[in-house]
Amino acid sequence: MSMLAIKSRATYLTEMTPLPPPDMLCFALYSTAHRMQQTYKPLLAPLGLTYPQYLLLSALWSEDARTVGALGRELQLESNTLTPLIKRLESKGLVQRTRDTGDDRQVRVTLTDSGRALQAEAAHIPDCIARETGMAPDDLTRLRDEILALRNRLSST
Amino acid sequence: MSMLAIKSRATYLTEMTPLPPPDMLCFALYSTAHRMQQTYKPLLAPLGLTYPQYLLLSALWSEDARTVGALGRELQLESNTLTPLIKRLESKGLVQRTRDTGDDRQVRVTLTDSGRALQAEAAHIPDCIARETGMAPDDLTRLRDEILALRNRLSST
């Protein structure tokens, strides 16, 4: 048996150059994140929301009336992404954008009644997603934390 | 101590509605995948490549001269994404698109000399990324496989 044949997959992961995409950790993240969005799509379509829009509303449902900057820190997005996203939610009548009293540079994003009402219509989604993964809650939490640990190691922000 | 206070995080993950984004598994995937692309960016910039372009070339470096459909199955992308992506690589002179002899519907994507040469210039990248994660090869492989297991459970394709 050759040396190559007995190499562990772990060794293979760092030594082979280049790996095909299916073996790359980055591709696992990339393709699974996209698949997750596909899983959300049929659940969000009845609410007329995209996945990033749902994330932004989830942030506001947890804590309303935050500035663009504060939302960006939570969602890890910059104003060049957030401003158009928030404006689309505003045009749907779900949020309102108002200049902060005291600091006119800041824009505060606030849920409308309609935006708050949507929370109830979205309440079933987390359970639906958990069910689709077919994984135990403990496993989901553990995997989430391992992925976040990786993100934090890559973190420049 | 209230019942709520002693709930495990796992219970919390499925019971609280809605979770704030930082607690959502989907958001861990979403934000970590984006962070990973940010990590690749300075390594790919000298080669003039974006991250999806690098993925496509990696696929071809593993197995050249494949059809759009075959590449799509590997990268989990449809022709509406792939066709423009491949055309941008073609305009950089890295790949060539030719109609298949025998089935004129299929387009075969082949590396040019220049595209093949780029493999050597990208050879250091996997190790750079592995180093940036600060994780042991075994851990990287295990995490990759857990993420892929999740993707496969979500898989409709």
Added chain:
DNA sequence: GTAATATTTATCGTGTGCGATTTAATTGCG
């Protein structure tokens, strides 16, 4: 108090992803 600096958000251009549809070619079935 004012000029320099910093902070916050917005704007613009490019490159994805993807739903929906179209075009072109092949296959299957009588």
Added chain:
DNA sequence: CGCAATTAAATCGCACACGATAAATATTAC
């Protein structure tokens, strides 16, 4: 053979992400 059904790519439109930059306001230094 003849033609409907299928398949492979491409096209179009929309919504992100993000680098680079600009515009507006606030803070700091002097």
